[in-house]
Amino acid sequence: IDQKNENEAKAMIEDLHAADIADILDELNTEEAVYIFLLLDGDTGADVLAEIEEDDRRRFIKVLPIEVIAKKFIDHMDSDDAADLIGGLSDEKQEEILSHIDDIETAGDIVDLLHYAEDTAGGLMGKELVIVNENWTVLTCLRELSRQAEDIDEIYYVYVVDDDNKLIGTLSLKKMILSPTSAKIINIYEPDVMSVHTDASDEEVSLIMEKYDLVALPVVDSIGRLMGRITIDDVVDVIRDEAEKDYQMASGISEDIEANDSIWLQTRARLPWLLIGLAGGILSAMVISTHESGLIATPAMAFFIPLITAMGGNVGVQSSAIIVQGLASNSLGFESTFSRLLRELGGACVNGITCSSLLFTYNYFFSDSYALTISVSAALLSVIIFASATGTLIPLMLNKIKIDPALATGPFITTLNDIIGLLIYLSIGAYFYGVF
Amino acid sequence: IDQKNENEAKAMIEDLHAADIADILDELNTEEAVYIFLLLDGDTGADVLAEIEEDDRRRFIKVLPIEVIAKKFIDHMDSDDAADLIGGLSDEKQEEILSHIDDIETAGDIVDLLHYAEDTAGGLMGKELVIVNENWTVLTCLRELSRQAEDIDEIYYVYVVDDDNKLIGTLSLKKMILSPTSAKIINIYEPDVMSVHTDASDEEVSLIMEKYDLVALPVVDSIGRLMGRITIDDVVDVIRDEAEKDYQMASGISEDIEANDSIWLQTRARLPWLLIGLAGGILSAMVISTHESGLIATPAMAFFIPLITAMGGNVGVQSSAIIVQGLASNSLGFESTFSRLLRELGGACVNGITCSSLLFTYNYFFSDSYALTISVSAALLSVIIFASATGTLIPLMLNKIKIDPALATGPFITTLNDIIGLLIYLSIGAYFYGVF
Structure with missing residues (x-):
């Protein structure tokens, strides 16, 4: 490519599928990519333009002359891809491109499609029908x-x-x-x-x-x-995006980003969730500081703070993931919220009693404080049951009031469970240290 | 259904699509469902049988007479669905069903398909070809x-x-x-x-x-x-399953479970991860206990334990989610591990410095210990950078040695970051309290 050896480059890419060419273009700089673009014939060029990633597409569109875009690419595209492409441009650019399209029927189809919001059936559909x-x-x-x-x-x-x-x-x-x-x-x-x-x-x-x-x-x-x-090929992307979006939300990533995106884009998507975590951490610090005198008397209580918060977080994330996935794949069926909650709490009891017993056994042998042994295990059981309940109920409630339930997963539920888990733990600890 | 009013039930389900009938059957008990099944004509019955969930399918197959399964359903199914259905049965049952199929060509196709592992192209394919x-x-x-x-x-x-x-x-x-x-x-x-x-x-x-x-x-x-x-319809399921599996792994759920599965199934899928978290929590307790004297001297250090562990966990989950999704959708491109790590660390610095500065400001005004203010902020920055690095490197390494990188997300990475985060925090704290 560097030597602009036209024939060789042409021969190389001619045998490739449009999706493979798009992959190659994603790795090149704008100048090189545009050079390759102009080598492609209309049909292939249109397919490639539909396949490449959105950021890159926007980059190329800016550089390519408008008439070339209209005549060489849009004319060869499916109407839905063309509408997607044009939809991202400014109004003036849209009009300019449309004015260069010879086939008035194609231009009309694209204008029709531009009316629909991108995430509706109208925005997904194409006009190519028999x-x-x-x-x-x-x-x-x-x-x-x-x-x-x-x-x-x-x-x-x-x-x-x-x-x-x-x-x-x-x-x-x-x-x-x-x-x-x-x-x-x-x-x-x-x-x-x-x-x-x-x-x-x-x-x-x-x-x-x-x-x-x-x-x-x-x-x-x-x-x-x-x-x-x-x-279906347009819908496959929706399915993957939906499933990925839920996972990203659960991981504390608020925008649809990819591993190759720039530092700034990734930072912007991640920072808001970290700030929630930071605020939660400061709140946790306040909660613990109210028990400062208790901690000075029995510093061993501090040892198990990470255990309690981590377990509350893990259980909450598990419960909310099950609900969010069930809502996303529409497989929740007709079970009522109440019976679903009961079942979830049943499972939480099994897991909670197992974990608490193990922790009790450990502390029984390795800790010399009876109050500590009981407090930590009792708190762990309560926290697991409580975290299951919030993890189940919050996404269901959000879904009922038409807010994306995936919002309730990840950092949000972890932070909430951290704070409430600490409150439970420290209160139980204060009680048992008073008793023994 | 209860009154076994045959004509009415038949009229009701005749107009429904097989997928809708399958939804209804999922909600009924076995006896009712089998009764409905026998009302269906072969084509619809076969479609319904292919659509219902696997647990239910196994339940029905057990009750229905083998000859009915073979003649009424298998004969009307696509070869890939038939092979999936039969593949779940014991060897004797398989042979018995196959012996009841009249069309030797169909039986042969199914036998051919049974040779392939379920998660390969051979296991997904059907023999219906033109x-x-x-x-x-x-x-x-x-x-x-x-x-x-x-x-x-x-x-x-x-x-x-x-x-x-x-x-x-x-x-x-x-x-x-x-x-x-x-x-x-x-x-x-x-x-x-x-x-x-x-x-x-x-x-x-x-x-x-x-x-x-x-x-x-x-x-x-x-x-x-x-x-x-x-x-494509068989592959759509694979795509959704893959995306859901990564999310489930990240949430600490090890088997493919659904919101409607039994308590026992859900417990089995969740408990192993909770046990990892429990072991991690005990390790954390050991780490903190080595700094017991320091905590007695400065109990305020304990206040920020949840903040440090939570932030390390959140950052690690974010970083690993980006890598795991990139690997799953094959969109990582050709960037080297080293330059990817550098970019990730760049982002971590931005987020880390932002969060640390905010925390520094908060402690500057609300805490009277200068050593604490500096220790907490310095530890937070280090933990965020460290967690980014593990979150990026561990999934990439696992992928290289052909282990599912999704294993490294969720509870595993959270627990690891908890422990190392505490080590960093307490060491930094000990250092600064020594200095001031």
Whole structure:
């Protein structure tokens, strides 16, 4: 690349898949990448542009001349990818690019798609559809198909609409091939078809496609007219993003960042959670300071502070992870909050009694304070049960008031359990040291 | 259902999708569920059986007569679902079911599939393929298609093989429909086809299908013969499971459990991690006890123990989550471990200095010990930097020696950082109290 040996570079990348080229471009600097870009033919260039990461895409778009973007790339893209690409630009740039697109139908499709929010079915869908009318014959269909399919890479479903463009069913290619050419569509189409409204959230779309094993899902407007289709490859990204997002939230990372992002981006995503932890730590310090005299009398109580806070944190994170994942995959079923809590507390008792007994045994042999041995074990059991309850209830409550339950996992629940765990521990300790 | 009102129940479930029926069955007891099962026709029953959760499936299979399973369900299932179903049974039961299947070809396909490990491409693939020979004409193809497609729900790709059954390309239905019937396949097929070996892991398969946006991926044996195909719906489950597994590991849950699983199953999955935390807590207690005299002299040092351990834990979990997700989605790129570590440490310095300064300010105004103020802030900065380094390096190292890096997240890294954080904190404290 450095020597700008055009033919060699061209030959090298010609055999690669667009996704592989995108990987290579991610590693290059802007100048080199743009150089490679201009070597690609339109179709491949469009695929590559759809595949590369968003930061890089924004970088390239800034450098490439607008007319080249419009003519060379947008024209060859699926309408949903094109809308995603243009959606990230300023209004003026959007208009400029759209004015350079020759095919007025394509430009219109993109403008339509720009109206929808990115995380709705409307924002995910593309306009590339093969549509047939219920009153056509198989022969008309085949003819229409070759016309409509010209711009479409792969046909998964053929959608059947009535005269008002309302979606009424699907037609399998298999059935069409196997039917006589004079057969009427109305007699061979499959009337059961699942569809979503343009306003449906991307999570809803992914749950439906996952549950019913669909590769494409038609999108309709509020009166049932067919507006577009969502393909599984777009939804796979949503599924991975959703699952990753929950994990990131649980780990105390507030934005969608990747291992290769810059220091500043990563810092911004992580610092807020660390500040919550810091505030919690200061609160904990205040809690402990109220028991200062007790600690001076029995410094051994301080030894088990990390044990109590760590166990409360671990149990809380476990409980909240189970609830958050259940909510995300929609697998919680119909069980009531109360019976779920009861079951969780049952498990907490088993784990709590096991851990407390082990700790009791350890202290029984290695500590000479009877009060300490009892306090620590009793506090551990209470903290485990309490942390299970908060870990279960808080995400369920947040979900009920429509706040993302993943917020309640990770640093937040750990910090809360730290403070309450300390309160429980120190109070129990003060009590038993008073008794013995 | 209770009154066994057959017609009403039948009418109710007839309109439902198999996935919805499966949801209902998950909530019923075995007797009721089996009763509903026997009402379903073969096709729907097979779909439902493929959709329900594994525990329930095992429960039903135990109760249903073997001949019914074979004739009514297996015969109507895709070969990969059938193999999954049978694979969970004992050897004798497997043979008994297979002996009841009339179609020897189906039975043979299932036996073939049983050879592959569940988490490989062979275990994911199904035998339902539409295959054409390169030397056929479009007309032969269409005729063959109607014969082969009889048992197949939906055709995504038509695979082209040579005379040795080696995969050489794909044929798009679109192209076939649009070509003259006398055209030879060899002239119209698409020779670029991505495939995986039967031994490829399910993670590899999901990464390939995700990266290249495929809805179906052909599987070949070691000499390139076409053995089967994997469809995206099976891979969507793998992707969700992978992402959920990493999150569960990070939360201290060792088996794949769901919110509805029994107390015992959940306890078994959670207890091992709690025991690690317990052992870590006892170790922490030992570490602190070595500084007992110091704590008696300056009990305020104990106040900040939770802050130091919590912050070390939070930072370690953040760093490891970024690495584990990067490894899982294969997006780490070519950056070396060293430069990645440097970047991580850069971010840690920013976050560490911010948090330490805030803590310093707080203690400057609210604490009367200068030694404490300096010790706590210095320790916090060191702990944050140290925790970033372990959080980054340990998962990368585990990955290099082929151990699941997700093991290093959650309780493990938290516990490790707790202990080392305490060591750092107490040593720094001892030093500064000696100085001032």
